[in-house]
Amino acid sequence: MVASFGDWPYGVVRLGVVLCIGVAVAVAAAGFTDALDGSDFWADRNSSLDYASRSVPGADAVGSQKVAEDARLWMPEDATYRIVKAPDLQGPLEWAAPDFLAGFLLPRRQTESEDAPWVFCYRCDTAELGEGFEVLSDDGDGILFGRMRP
Amino acid sequence: MTVRAIVGLVALNAFILGVGASILWGFRGWRWWTELVRLCGVAYLLGVSSLYAVLTAELVVGIPFALSTVLVTGLVLVLAGLLVGRRRGHRAPRLRPPESSLLRSSILVALFVGAIVVYFQALFRAGRLAPLGWDVWASWVPKAKGIFYSGRIDPELFASLPGPSYPPGLPVLHAAAFHAMGSADAVTLHLEYWFLGLGFAAAVAGLLAPLVRGAILLPLLVLMLVMPDVRNRATDLYGDVPLGYFVAAGALLVVLWIRDSRSWKLMAATLLLGGAMLTKREGILFALCVVIAALAATFRERRSAWPRIAVAGAVALALSLPWRVWFTLKDVPSDAPEAGYLGILDHLDRAWPSFELVVSTFFNYDLWLIVPTLGVAAAVLAYLAGARKEAVFALVFLGTSVVGCAWTFWSNPSLDIGADDGLVNRVVGTPLLVLAALMPLLLELAWRGRSGVRAPAVAPRTTSQVARAPLAAAILVAALAVYPAVTIARGKPRFPSADDCVRAPVEGQKVRVVFGYRDTYPEAIAVRDRALEVGFQGTEAAQDGCGRVRVFLDDVPTRKIGEEIVREANTVDLQPTVEHDPDD
Numbered sequence: 020m021v022a023s024f025g026d027w028p029y030g031v032v033r034l035g036v037v038l039c040i041g042v043a044v045a046v047a048a049a050g051f052t053d054a055l056d057g058s059d060f061w062a063d064r065n066s067s068l069d070y071a072s073r074s075v076p077g078a079d080a081v082g083s084q085k086v087a088e089d090a091r092l093w094m095p096e097d098a099t100y101r102i103v104k105a106p107d108l109q110g111p112l113e114w115a116a117p118d119f120l121a122g123f124l125l126p127r128r129q130t131e132s133e134d135a136p137w138v139f140c141y142r143c144d145t146a147e148l149g150e151g152f153e154v155l156s157d158d159g160d161g162i163l164f165g166r167m168r169p
Numbered sequence: 170m171t172v173r174a175i176v177g178l179v180a181l182n183a184f185i186l187g188v189g190a191s192i193l194w195g196f197r198g199w200r201w202w203t204e205l206v207r208l209c210g211v212a213y214l215l216g217v218s219s220l221y222a223v224l225t226a227e228l229v230v231g232i233p234f235a236l237s238t239v240l241v242t243g244l245v246l247v248l249a250g251l252l253v254g255r256r257r258g259h260r261a262p263r264l265r266p267p268e269s270s271l272l273r274s275s276i277l278v279a280l281f282v283g284a285i286v287v288y289f290q291a292l293f294r295a296g297r298l299a300p301l302g303w304d305v306w307a308s309w310v311p312k313a314k315g316i317f318y319s320g321r322i323d324p325e326l327f328a329s330l331p332g333p334s335y336p337p338g339l340p341v342l343h344a345a346a347f348h349a350m351g352s353a354d355a356v357t358l359h360l361e362y363w364f365l366g367l368g369f370a371a372a373v374a375g376l377l378a379p380l381v382r383g384a385i386l387l388p389l390l391v392l393m394l395v396m397p398d399v400r401n402r403a404t405d406l407y408g409d410v411p412l413g414y415f416v417a418a419g420a421l422l423v424v425l426w427i428r429d430s431r432s433w434k435l436m437a438a439t440l441l442l443g444g445a446m447l448t449k450r451e452g453i454l455f456a457l458c459v460v461i462a463a464l465a466a467t468f469r470e471r472r473s474a475w476p477r478i479a480v481a482g483a484v485a486l487a488l489s490l491p492w493r494v495w496f497t498l499k500d501v502p503s504d505a506p507e508a509g510y511l512g513i514l515d516h517l518d519r520a521w522p523s524f525e526l527v528v529s530t531f532f533n534y535d536l537w538l539i540v541p542t543l544g545v546a547a548a549v550l551a552y553l554a555g556a557r558k559e560a561v562f563a564l565v566f567l568g569t570s571v572v573g574c575a576w577t578f579w580s581n582p583s584l585d586i587g588a589d590d591g592l593v594n595r596v597v598g599t600p601l602l603v604l605a606a607l608m609p610l611l612l613e614l615a616w617r618g619r620s621g622v623r624a625p626a627v628a629p630r631t632t633s634q635v636a637r638a639p640l641a642a643a644i645l646v647a648a649l650a651v652y653p654a655v656t657i658a659r660g661k662p663r664f665p666s667a668d669d670c671v672r673a674p675v676e677g678q679k680v681r682v683v684f685g686y687r688d689t690y691p692e693a694i695a696v697r698d699r700a701l702e703v704g705f706q707g708t709e710a711a712q713d714g715c716g717r718v719r720v721f722l723d724d725v726p727t728r729k730i731g732e733e734i735v736r737e738a739n740t741v742d743l744q745p746t747v748e749h750d751p752d753d
Binding site: 028029031032033035036039040042043044046047050051053054055057058059061062065066068069070071072073074076080085088089092093095115117118119121122123125126128129155 | 284287288291292294295297298299300301303306307308310311314315318319326329330331353355356384385388389391392394395396397400401538539543546547550553554612615616618656663665669670688689690691712714715716717718
């Protein structure tokens, strides 16, 4: 068989197939080892995560994990809430936080209605919310959650 | 994150397999049960696709989504498959043929199958407790939770999220998984993708096993699975990898149909490509690439083949039409490219950089190892050996999909043309999976040349094969047992629960008196107020770090004092406990 590898085209093609499979076996063997090492690394890392790292959106998206989790623990499942942002708010807090909070807090519903009894304040002016705004959670960096007292 | 959730997922996926098996029965039937075992991966993907299509249509017409809806829909599909099979005259199968290739074993096969078993065990372990990625938090999980909690597709919710008109196939599957798990457990949901990966690998292996010798098929299957970018994203809850599974399995079935014209393969491919279109909007693009490749490969038989390919493409598209009609009627922003379909002419400066980005990513060894190079080589070798149709299919698909991937960047001016955010590898991953799935067939055909001789899988068993069977079986058993044994020896599997934050007191260290844990602040504050009322000043309610609210009295200097407080509290029916106070 080896002698036929020089024949054109079928011998050469077969030689090409042998080379392809040879390379594939070598690369797959190395890739398999890497895959196992990688999986073990991620398994150990994921297993060591705490509740907040695994189940609460990151602070890079929602500003404060503590405030987001407090909001989940405060609001009943049929609650509606709104997000009030500072006019100059920029970055992920401006464009990502609403989506992340929507997913995290469901079945609680996000609304734009000013009648919503629960409010997130993203560096907003709390005076604008009126005296009825009761702060229930504050991360100390302008991310607040609270409710509107009737 | 519980055993209950995992068991629920196993049950759901067994159900999906049953649904898909009945669809497969309707399409082709099987003479032997071993044939079903061989094709169980195809059956599984058919089950997912058919449930995608029907459940999406049900949601669109307003049928509430619940576990019962999933079960009834699945049972109707099972019944339909059985009825079609009966009409088409499929006879009841027998156990296995006298010379069953499925039960044939060799050391080589056992080694590679063992490696694949270990690979999936490791993937399961890595994915089980994974955190959620950016788009998963922002888009996939909110949509799935929306369907799970409300039982419908809420246009307002969908319109407020990124990718509002993205097809709802995966969110529907996620919502079904939530029901099966008993809660919206987005962490354990990662394992649903493990089942999809397993189904895809089984589908490729099952479709190619009768055609491709093990020495070619199995190393390439392992190579496909260990491509770093596919492996890294295999359980990440994005839509890209499942999209790749559907397109690759569909493309493989189309090629096999081009080879032997057995209609079930085109029917199955149609359903899988429909599934791809219901997974991500790019599904339409890649299905179009499959159709163009099929048209090119069957140019010589165009009078008979092209109408069938056109019908298959149209039916696949029709499966996603209910969704497209729905989001159009509901004024949900369209999934069309930002620049519009013709607006790309206004952004000609993006054309070449987009193309360059896609090609350079396509041949990036760190992402795909040697697969793209071997895939192109396999197509060229197959062409030289006379397997023109298969080679043309592969090369035309490759060419059109590279152009298509470049077009996605070219036509969306807001996308950075760069590889830093990983977006380009997510797009390019689908054609790579297609190439990886076609490669074993191309190399087998290249090896055979014009002789067309093959069939180690159906050749009689030799004495040496029989003698090696126990060793092969031992290798497989070891593969099944060794990885779990080694990992368990390093520590028992962790099942995070709320009780992880209940900490036993440590002798000689501060303690806290805990009046209880509650699921909400209002419940916890009622307990706190009761404690304050009876005189336990300083009692607080705060997050416990495990998803509940702890009501506690902190900074108690010693366990003895803590136990005295407990005795006192018991007299007023509060029944607290003493726990370690880590001062967090």
